[in-house]
Amino acid sequence: MSERENIDYVVGEEKRLIDLLTGDDVMPLLQAACRAGASRVEVRDEAQGILWDHGLSTGSVGSGTLPGFVSAAEELMVEGEPVGDIRLLAPESCAGVLKTILALVGGALNTVITSNLKRMLTTEIHTRVINQSYDELLAINARLTESERNYRELAENLETRVQQRTAELKQAYAGLVAQQQMASVGRLAAGVAHEINNPLGFVHSNLHSLQTYLQRLVEMLQFYRARHSADGEAAAEGDALWRKLKLDFILEDLDDLFRESIDGAERVKSIVSDLKSFSHIDALGTEKIELDVEVDRALGLLAHETPPGTRIVRDYRTITPVTCVGGQLSQVLLNLLRNALQSRSEGLLLEVATGFSGDQVWLSIADNGSGIPEELRSRVFEPFFTTREVGGGIGLGLTVVHNILEQWGGRVDIVGRPEGGTRVEVRWPRGADDG
Amino acid sequence: MIEYDDIERKMVLKLVYYGPAMSGKTTNLLQLHEQLQRNGRGDLMVLDTRDDRTIFFDLLPFFLVAPSGLKIKVKVYTVPGQVKHDATRKAVLQRADGVAFIADSQHRERASNVNSFSNLEDNLALVGLDIDTLPLVVQYNKRDLPDIVSEEEIHNSWQSTGIPVFCASALKGWGVVETFRRLVALTYARLDSRFLLEERHGLDRDAFVAGLVRPRAATGVGERGGEV
Structure with missing residues (x-):
């Protein structure tokens, strides 16, 4: 805005004649006056300074009366106030037309002054209004730009914030899922441990009892076998059946079976116990x-x-x-x-x-x-x-x-x-x- | 104050006729031009108008010379009343020495009066003038029309503000000079305190008012209008 020419015009500022008239406005009129019979014409401002003149250059009209010449003047008005005058010098022989020429040229100049003043006033106020409107538009534009920037920033931040919150929520959700997973693993472990421990207990204990019972049965079987070894035919029959039933292998394998079963049961027991302690459910x-x-x-x-x-x-x-x-x-x-x-x-x-x-x-x-x-x-x-x-x-x-x-x-x-x-x-x- | 030149002994003042569109601001000036003597005033200058609506402003200048030789010129302006010409109003209002607010008495114009006065307050603030100290008079114009706000109502609305209110019919010519006279008197009071018009220039209030407001003899039109 500062680059633009700053017109600080106040409606009502005083205008002087020199502001309101130009040589182009005045000179043709002065020339015409001289052609019509005037010897010299002058336009003066308030301080009697000559602004424009035409005709004889024998000094100013007002500086003294030249012999054989007559002079006359008419005021020039701006807003109803005299701001200068126009003076004519003519030979005494032309005294009759002097007043007519003066009235014509003076009237014309006053009309030009008034219309120029109006034109200037409208132009100046128009320029001023345009400038002001332009300044206001710039200000509005600046405010809109600023507000747009704010909204854009807000929108951008919003996206970032949404992303942040989404990530946080995702993390929180993950934590929740993990916690639930952990809790359910723990509960599962505890449940499984409880469910398995009871049957496992009697499997384990029964296996030991069964081993003892079987040893007794084997002992009894061997007692009978020893007793009947002398009993010819029965002994031979018994041996045949013994072999058929592969009792030697069975008796030998029995211990392994029990040991492995008991080992297995114990391993199950320790796994369950590991599971329980590992889940730290307690x-x-x-x-x-x-x-x-x-x-x-x-x-x-x-x-x-x-x-x-x-x-x-x-x-x-x-x-x-x-x-x-x-x-x-x-x-x-x-x-x-x-x-x-x-x-x-x-x-x-x-x-x-x-x-x-x-x-x-x-x-x-x-x-x-x-x-x-x-x-x-x-x-x-x-x-x-x-x-x-x-x-x-x-x-x-x-x-x-x-x-x-x-x-x-x-x-x-x-x-x-x-x-x-x-x-x-x-x-x-x-x-x-x-x- | 448009201009004050102590050396050239010249003072140029500005009075502004403000108000809503079609309230009669230009008619007020036309009537002043009509009712006041040619001696002491200039010509009414009406800048280009369109359909009788002011788009720039009107101007009526007045002249006065104080005993001291101080030349005082009072330029009275109208602003365009239409809302869209706000920038022009602001421009004209700048450096005003006094304001006459011309309101439209018709009932249907109440809102326009309010809006325009509020616009005046805003614009005065914008151009750096203080509405509380600026000489201000209000004129309820168009009293000759039917369906108008009653004087009592006007009195009640404005009493508390201390602003002088006048009833007028600019068209018929009454109340116009009274409004102007009061505005000029108020303006003098403010000027005197700043520029010592009486003390330094030998110009008292009555002389100031009488010099600027010179009714033509025996017009008699001022009889009906008056202060509320």
Whole structure:
């Protein structure tokens, strides 16, 4: 706006004759007056200064009467006020027409003045109105631009904020799902443990009783067999039946059968117990946990998911228990180990290591599996991100791990291995009372 | 104040006739031109109009010379009343020394009066004039028409403001000079306090008013109009 010429015009500003007339307006009239008989014509302003003149150059008309000449003058008016005059000089012989010429030229000049004044006033006010309207339009435009910018910003922010909130909601939802998953796993474990423990108890106890009972029966059988060994025909018959029934093998195998059955029952019992303790269904707060034992327990629970021929290399260096929420630790271990176990269908080499580093606890789980492409590494912690086919996983495993570690003030990193496969490193601060 | 030149001893004042469209502002000026002596006033200049509606302004100048020799010129303007010419109104209003607000007495014009007065308040503020100190008179015009707001109502509406209100019929010619005279008197009061017209220039209020408002002899048209 400052570049534009600033016309500071006030309606009513005084106009002088020189403002209202130009030579082009005046001179033809003066020339015509001289042609009509005037010897000299002058137009003067208020201060008697000559603005335009024509004719004899023998000095001013008003400076004195020249012998043989007559003069006359008429006022020039602006807004009804005299602002100057027009003076004529003519030879005495032309005195008669002098007044007529003066009236004609004076009248013409006054008309020109009035119409010029009107034209100037309208032009000036028009210019002023245009400028003002333009300024107002600029101001309106500036306000609109500003308001548009605000709205645009708002819209853009809105998108960002919606994205933020969506991400937060997704995280919260993931947390909820994980929590529910954990809780249901825990409940399931507790239920299964309860349901299995009772029958398992009497299976186990009955097996022991059965073993004792059978030993007694065998003892009795052998007593009878020994007694009848001298009884010729009956003994031969008995031996034949003994062989037919393969009782020697059976008696020999019986112990193995019982031992294996009892071992099996005991393994079931320990699995159930592991499941129960691993789910930490009974402990909701922090507890002191031996990390190495917990890792082994997790590996045990995942035995059925372990591909055949898997080699597991353990390198445990945590010598004291760590303090953490057991259920959360189980989640971390299960999710990371399961990922590793699923990375390769055969020939899997799983390296699990734990240890302390300064005031941090660390856990490293490495596999020689298919690895995670570089471009996906930043996304694997996103809730519901999965590369597995539908039904293969809901994409929460690493999110859960990430969220838990965040809660602990720790971190989880995915490191590619030059030799192929993936190493996941987890670290979190040891509690003040750890170690 | 358009101009004050102490050396040239010249003072140019501006009075503005404001109001809604068709309320009779130009008619007021025409009547002043008609009813006041040629001696002491200039010619009425009506800038281009369209269908009798003012689009720029009208101007009627008055002249007065104080005993001290101070030449006082009072330019009386009308503004265009139509809402769309607001920029022109603002331009004319700039540096005004007094305002006559010409209202339309007809019932149906009440809203226009209110809007126009509110526009006057806004524009005065915009051009830096204080409506509380600016000389201001109100004229309820068209008293000759039927279906008009009663004087009592006008009195009740304006009494609390302290603004002088006149009833007039510009068309018939009454109340116009009274309105102008009061405006001139109020303008003098304000000028005198700033420029010491009486003390320095020997010009008192009556002389100022009498010099600017010189009714032609025996017109008699001023009898019916008057202050409410």
